Structures are given as C-alpha cells and as structure tokens.
Amino acid sequence: MSHTTRAVVLGAGMAGMLAATALARHVDAVTVLDRDRLPDGADPRRGVPQARHTHVLWSGGARVIETLLPGTTDRLLDAGAHRVGLPEDLVSLTAYGWQQRFPETQFMIAASRSLLDWTVRDQASRDPKVTVLGDMDILGLRGDARAVTGVTCKPRREGTLSVIEADVVVDATGRGSPMKRWLTGLGLPPVQEDVIDSGMAYATRIFRAPEGARKKFPLVSVYADHRAGVPGRNGILLPIEDGRWMVTLSGTRGGEPPTTEEGFADYLRTLRHPLIADLIDRAEPLTGVQASRSTANRRLFYDRLVEWPDGLVVLGDAVAAFNPVYGHGMSAAALSAATLDATLRGSGLRPGTARAAQRAIGAVVDTPWSLGTSQDICYPDVFARTDDPRLTRHADDRRRQADVIGAAALGDPLVCAAALQVNTLSGAADALQDPEVQQALSRAGELGLPDGPTLTDEERDAARTVVNAAS
Ligand SMILES: Cc1cc2nc3c(=O)[nH]c(=O)nc-3n(C[C@H](O)[C@H](O)[C@H](O)COP(=O)(O)OP(=O)(O)OC[C@H]3O[C@@H](n4cnc5c(N)ncnc54)[C@H](O)[C@@H]3O)c2cc1C
Structure with a gap:
C-alpha cells in the first residue's frame, strides 16, 4: 500500500503559503506551521513586522500568484487594493530624471502588506489538502545530512x-x-553567506488621502541619485485600500530618516523634490511614524553546497532577502514557489528533487539580487561581504550600463518597457539585449524629458480637495 505523502512548511508568510499551494499539487497533505497566532483578517501580526511599511507587488509576482491561486488579484482589488499601471500611473523622479508616463506595459498591486498576506493565506487555506497551524514553535529538523524526514x-x-x-x-x-545553524547541526559544512548592507533605514506614516484622490491616484516616488556620492534619501507615496496613502521614507547610512512626526515632515522636504511633502500637506495623518532597519541584502548559497539533504527546500527571505526599496522580496518568493512546483512536476518526489529545486531557486533569486546589490554597492559606507565579480571587478562596467539604461528608460518607450520587464521580474534580464532596444539606447541622448513632476491637472486638483475625515 502506498503511504500518504506529506509536506511541512515552516512559516505562514508570503513564501510559506505560496509554497504550500505549490506542494499541494504533488503531495496528499501539507501542514503549515507558524509561531504567530494567525489573525482571521487583514490585521498586523508580530511575525511580519515589515507589514507596517510600503509593500509593492510587481506584476512579475502578481501574475505568478494568480497562476498558483486564481482569483487572488480580483479579491485584492475588491478589497480596495489599487492596480497601478506602469509607467502610466507613476509619477517618479528617478536617479536620472522624471519618468515619462507612457501607456502601461507592466503593473503593480498597491495595498497594505497585511491585506496582501491575509488574502494569499486565505486563498491558499481553501485547499482542503492545506492545514495551517499557528502558535507553534519549531524546534528543529528530523533526519541527517543525507535526508530530512520531518520536524519537531x-x-x-x-x-x-x-x-x-x-x-x-x-x-x-x-x-x-x-536553517544555516540547523544544517551545521546535521553535519553539513557552513553555507556561504553574502551581505551587501547600505544601512538603509525605513520610516512610514499612513495618511487619509484628500477626498478626490481616494479612489485613484498615481504612485509618487522621489529617489536618490546613487551616483552622487552622498547617502541616499528616498520617499514613496503609495495609495492603498480604504482611501489611504502610505508614505515611506528610506535613507542609507548617514541619511536615515528620523522617527518623530516633525522630523518626518522635515525629511520629506530634503528629498530631491518636495512633491510628496506638498501632497501630504492636505492629508490627514492616521498613524505615528513606524521605523525599521531590516533592509540588508543577504543571500545564503544553499544551492552551492556539495551535499544537500533530500526532502529539504529553503525559499523566500530565508534564502535571499533584498533591500526592500527595490520591492522584489514577495515577487521573488512567488517565483520560487512556482519553481518548486515546476521541479516537482518534472522530477516527482524522489532523491535529488530537493537539490534540483534548491538550485533552481538559487537561479530565480539571482536577478533581483544582482539588480539591487549593484546599486546599493555605490552608496557611501556600504558594508559588503561578497566575491561576486559582478559586484567587485565588473562593478563599474555594470553600473555604467545600468546608468545608460536607466536614463534612456525615462524617455524611450521601448527601453522603458524592457527595463520594466526586468525590474518587475516579469521576464528574463536579456530583454535589454534585444536589438531594437539596443538601437533605442544609442538614440537616448536625443530625448526630451519632463522638467518637473508629471501629475496631470486632474490629479493636482484631486490632491487639493479638502480633507473630509467623516467619509
Ligand atoms: C521594510 C520592508 C519593506 C518591504 N517592502 C517590500 C516591497 O515593497 N515589495 C516586496 O515584494 N517585498 C518587500 N519587502 C520584503 C518582503 O517583506 C519579504 O520579501 C517577504 O515578506 C518574504 O516573505 P517570507 O514569507 O519569506 O518571510 P516573512 O514574510 O517574513 O514570513 C516569515 C513567516 O515565518 C514565521 N516564522 C518566523 N520564524 C519562525 C519560527 N522559528 N517558527 C515558526 N514560524 C516562524 C513568521 O511568523 C512569518 O509568518 C519588504 C521588507 C521590509 C523589511
């Protein structure tokens, strides 16, 4: 008689619930364990403290989530999440200038992280094969260096x-x-761990949007110029559910945002443009300032270990955590879960499958890793522990290339579409090598660019409407 096949997932966050969905396609039962008592709704919880800050879900991740859990996007939009067309609904000062608002080629879902998490967890839990148990401490792995056979x-x-x-x-x-500690406990050698830490700190405050701007408003961002040789200072205004604006400041080492309410407003005026400060002048603050410093890029190269136990897979932030300013973490987690699904579909539950999945996940996280770290490495006083040639000997060449693309994307729709495809994790990084894109890059110097914020007159009027706290 064949035995009931079972998977255990440690962690009921974004990566855990998407992995559970992928696994349920291949095993008879999936148990998800989390140490938090899990709320029955879009409420904050201890285990995901980053939920207090801006979370954008790029189209690359949103599409994969939709494939794993059909109907998720509509549920999010029904609950008040915004669909932000890119670059159409974007008012953004990048390192190179103001982005032209070309017709949409990609999108992002803008919502609070708690709404994103709850929707995904609830969708995934509807699968009768998936059981989620909160309030559970995970004490360790069962098995040995050759095979993991369960958890305590x-x-x-x-x-x-x-x-x-x-x-x-x-x-x-x-x-x-x-995991890295647990694995050495099983007798495996230490895993290589790369860290690129710009010292980025986050500070976030939520506002009620002015009345006319509650249903639809562009995402507004003002970014640092990483080439300036000074600490980076960024601001983002994200329209989220319930007619709110989530405003997040972020600054690299030496440019960290303050955590007081007065300091928050003052810092906004030190960005490269005061647009966000002007916009929130008429918005009603709903919260105080929340701060976070968990922003280092940190990658564990489990895929490089010569021996890897059967039956064990690591994904999400547990394998690669990125500087959140690039918004890649949830999308990388979704792509990794889809990769686990694809590996299981190809190889089944047999010796070697977990190792193949771990290697495939290593390849998936490499694009967001290289996109974020190659910019972060430019900031003053960055801490870097890596032997990645892209961040050491080839760093200058790659940076020059990225600068040419970044500048051209502002005014050329073809380059913009290719860059967005890569940055939203919607396609392979070689989209930028397309001959037409390369030709467009050579014309980049001839482009006329907006010389100020790209808000339309209607958007300016909407942002000026009087605050009506009762509605
Ligand atoms: C300030 C900030 C802003 C961010 N902004 C963005 C953004 O805009 N876009 C984006 O895509 N990503 C963003 N990220 C990254 C994103 O939050 C992570 O990539 C994402 O949460 C990874 O999901 P995960 O499931 O791997 O981990 P988590 O979401 O951290 O979930 C881990 C889960 O494991 C549980 N857990 C932890 N330890 C144990 C244990 N020992 N036993 C049992 N359970 C345990 C926790 O309770 C939690 O439920 C941001 C991160 C930060 C810090």
Whole structure:
C-alpha cells in the first residue's frame, strides 16, 4: 500500500503559503506551521513586522500568484487594493530624471502588506489538502545530512512536543531563519553567506488621502541619485485600500530618516523634490511614524553546497532577502514557489528533487539580487561581504550600463518597457539585449524629458480637495 505523502512548511508568510499551494499539487497533505497566532483578517501580526511599511507587488509576482491561486488579484482589488499601471500611473523622479508616463506595459498591486498576506493565506487555506497551524514553535529538523524526514515542534501555549514526519520540509521562516545553524547541526559544512548592507533605514506614516484622490491616484516616488556620492534619501507615496496613502521614507547610512512626526515632515522636504511633502500637506495623518532597519541584502548559497539533504527546500527571505526599496522580496518568493512546483512536476518526489529545486531557486533569486546589490554597492559606507565579480571587478562596467539604461528608460518607450520587464521580474534580464532596444539606447541622448513632476491637472486638483475625515 502506498503511504500518504506529506509536506511541512515552516512559516505562514508570503513564501510559506505560496509554497504550500505549490506542494499541494504533488503531495496528499501539507501542514503549515507558524509561531504567530494567525489573525482571521487583514490585521498586523508580530511575525511580519515589515507589514507596517510600503509593500509593492510587481506584476512579475502578481501574475505568478494568480497562476498558483486564481482569483487572488480580483479579491485584492475588491478589497480596495489599487492596480497601478506602469509607467502610466507613476509619477517618479528617478536617479536620472522624471519618468515619462507612457501607456502601461507592466503593473503593480498597491495595498497594505497585511491585506496582501491575509488574502494569499486565505486563498491558499481553501485547499482542503492545506492545514495551517499557528502558535507553534519549531524546534528543529528530523533526519541527517543525507535526508530530512520531518520536524519537531511544540504548541507555544500548552501541549507537548511532537514530531511531524514529512516527505518534504520547506523552510519559509523569513530573514530570521535558523536553517544555516540547523544544517551545521546535521553535519553539513557552513553555507556561504553574502551581505551587501547600505544601512538603509525605513520610516512610514499612513495618511487619509484628500477626498478626490481616494479612489485613484498615481504612485509618487522621489529617489536618490546613487551616483552622487552622498547617502541616499528616498520617499514613496503609495495609495492603498480604504482611501489611504502610505508614505515611506528610506535613507542609507548617514541619511536615515528620523522617527518623530516633525522630523518626518522635515525629511520629506530634503528629498530631491518636495512633491510628496506638498501632497501630504492636505492629508490627514492616521498613524505615528513606524521605523525599521531590516533592509540588508543577504543571500545564503544553499544551492552551492556539495551535499544537500533530500526532502529539504529553503525559499523566500530565508534564502535571499533584498533591500526592500527595490520591492522584489514577495515577487521573488512567488517565483520560487512556482519553481518548486515546476521541479516537482518534472522530477516527482524522489532523491535529488530537493537539490534540483534548491538550485533552481538559487537561479530565480539571482536577478533581483544582482539588480539591487549593484546599486546599493555605490552608496557611501556600504558594508559588503561578497566575491561576486559582478559586484567587485565588473562593478563599474555594470553600473555604467545600468546608468545608460536607466536614463534612456525615462524617455524611450521601448527601453522603458524592457527595463520594466526586468525590474518587475516579469521576464528574463536579456530583454535589454534585444536589438531594437539596443538601437533605442544609442538614440537616448536625443530625448526630451519632463522638467518637473508629471501629475496631470486632474490629479493636482484631486490632491487639493479638502480633507473630509467623516467619509
Ligand atoms: C521594510 C520592508 C519593506 C518591504 N517592502 C517590500 C516591497 O515593497 N515589495 C516586496 O515584494 N517585498 C518587500 N519587502 C520584503 C518582503 O517583506 C519579504 O520579501 C517577504 O515578506 C518574504 O516573505 P517570507 O514569507 O519569506 O518571510 P516573512 O514574510 O517574513 O514570513 C516569515 C513567516 O515565518 C514565521 N516564522 C518566523 N520564524 C519562525 C519560527 N522559528 N517558527 C515558526 N514560524 C516562524 C513568521 O511568523 C512569518 O509568518 C519588504 C521588507 C521590509 C523589511
């Protein structure tokens, strides 16, 4: 008689729930364990403190989530999330100038992280094969260096230690994952860990949008010029559900945003343009300032270990966490879950599959890793531990190329579409090598660019409407 196949997923965040969905296509039962008591709605929780800050979900990630969990996008939009067409609904001062608002080629979903998380968790939990257990402490792995066979866990409040046997264990416990320690405990050699840390700090405040701007408003961003040789200072105004604006400041080492309300407003006026400061002058603050510093790019090269235990896969922030300013974490997690699905579809539950999946996940996270780190490495006082030639000997060449593309994308629709395809994790990085794109790059010097914010007259009027706290 064949045995019931089981997977255990550690962590019920974005990566964990998407991995559970992928696994449910290949095993009889999936148990997801999280140490948080999980709310029955879009509420904040302890295990995802970053939810207090701006989270954009790029089209590359949104499309994959839709493939894994059909109907998720509509549920998000029905709950008030905004669909931001790119670059059409974007008012952005990039390092190179103001972006022209060409017709949409990509998009992003703008919502609070709590709404994104809850919607995905609820969608995934509807699969009868998936059971989610909150309030669980995970104490360690079962098995040895050749194969992981389950986990030991214990309810946080009351209950006894138990063992869950599994054919596959997936670690999706985020930045704080204990996996590298657990693996050396099983007898594996230490894993290579690269870190590029610009010292970026985040500060976020939520506002009620002026009345006319509650249903639809562009995403507004003012970015630092990473070439300036000074600490980077950025601001983003993200329209989210319930007619709110989430405003996040971020600054690299030496340019960190303050965490007081007065300091928040003053810092906005030190950005390369005061547009966001002007916009929120008429918006009603709904929260104080929330701060975070968990922003270092950190990658664990599990895919490079010579030996890898069967039955173990690591994904999400547990394998690669990115500077959030580039907005890649959730999309990379979604793509990794889809990769796990594809590997299981190709190879089935057999020896070597977990290793193949881990290697494929290593390839998936490489694009967002290289996009963010090659910019972060430019900032003063960055901490870098890496032997990646793209960030060491070839760093200057790559930076020059990125600067040419970034400048051309502002005014050339073809280059803009190719750059967005790459940056939204919607396609291969070689979109930029397309001969037509290359030809467009050579014409980039002839482009006329906007010399100020690209808000339309209607958007300016909408932002000027009187605050009506009652509605
Ligand atoms: C300030 C900030 C802003 C960000 N902005 C963006 C953005 O705009 N766009 C974007 O795509 N990404 C953004 N990110 C990154 C994004 O938050 C992560 O990439 C994403 O949350 C990764 O999902 P995950 O499931 O791997 O980890 P998490 O979301 O961190 O989830 C980990 C889960 O594991 C649980 N857990 C942890 N340890 C244990 C344990 N020992 N036992 C049991 N359960 C455990 C936690 O409770 C949690 O539920 C941002 C990150 C930060 C810090």
